[in-house]
Amino acid sequence: MSLLGSFVVVMAALFIGEWVSTKTRAMVPSIFVTALIFIIGFWTIFPKNIVEQATFGLNFASVCVPLLLVHLGTTMNIRELIEQWKAVAIALLGVCGTILLCLTIGALLFDWHTVLSAVPSLVGGLVAALLMSENLKAINLDSLAALPIYMLMFHGILGYPLTTILLKKEGNRLKKEFHQNPQAMTGAKEVAERTKVITKIPTNYRTSAFALARTGFVAVLAVLFGTVTNNVINANVVCLIFGIVFCQLGFLEKDILKSAGVFNWLIYGLTAYIFAQLSTTTPSSLLGFIPEILVLMVLSIFGMFLISRLVYKWFGYSKEMAMATALTALFGFPADYILTNDVIKEVAENEKEEAYLTAHMMPKMLVGGFATVSIASIIVASVFIKLF
Incomplete structure (x- = not known):
């Protein structure tokens, strides 16, 4: 397949997901539909390197993740980030619920090593899955090495639609609050006012290249900060914090990459890169792990449900918001952003409602995802590896 043809196929998979999400009023998330298209495609006619041929390979992802996180920081502020300690606590407690049920009930149903292999992916992302998979190979447990990858790829099958349902209920509740509570209206106005940027640069000089250069500069500073501090704070979290700080200082505009016209492009590319991991699956190897995948996914979600309800x-x-926050462990960024944004666009009927829902839902989902996928899951994987 030609490079241009690969690009067209990848973008077609993405827009089909968007269309289905729109048609079903966000009940079927776009990311879920696109994931199905990719896995069926890889099992049939898609070249294994189709995403890389479409120019959305590792180098692209390595550049766009810091840029996107800095951008998302510009949609928040310092006070909001500090306030999200509750989201961190709920998300981490959800992880504890998953571990508890999987290591007790799961261990009664399946081999102990099988459960240990699967859990880090259930509460995290690509890094945790790859870390566990590589270590399983190193200790000659090749038969289990594929399981962390499978769990990473398929735990969203339950997580995506369930999170969407919960967020829609929360979005509708917040919309009613927005119209019924005068203080809620004031809060929405304050969110809009405090994110304004004061700049003396003439408008005709604020080009897309200038916006990207500034965003990239802040991302570089964040990565350097992480390196100097030995990543005491995860680099992803630093990028988010630096985006907030530099927006408050006036160096970055609110929603800077959207105003530059490149935000959707970066999101599409990162989403495609994540789904490229599906190229390693085969129907035969997957079928052997179906019971483990299904049962452990259910136990994982039920553990999060119990904790969040408590x-x-x-x-x-x-x-609903507590459970949705806990479920961010199943996917993290950018899926947490995409799912939340899909729901907000579906529920909100005007810009003011959209701003209010974004201010009350997006920070919780993003910070919850960072706490679990970017930090907790890697710690869990590191600990579980030593239990073999």
């Missing part, structure tokens, strides 16, 4: 009142969350 603690949501303590943190002042609705039960």
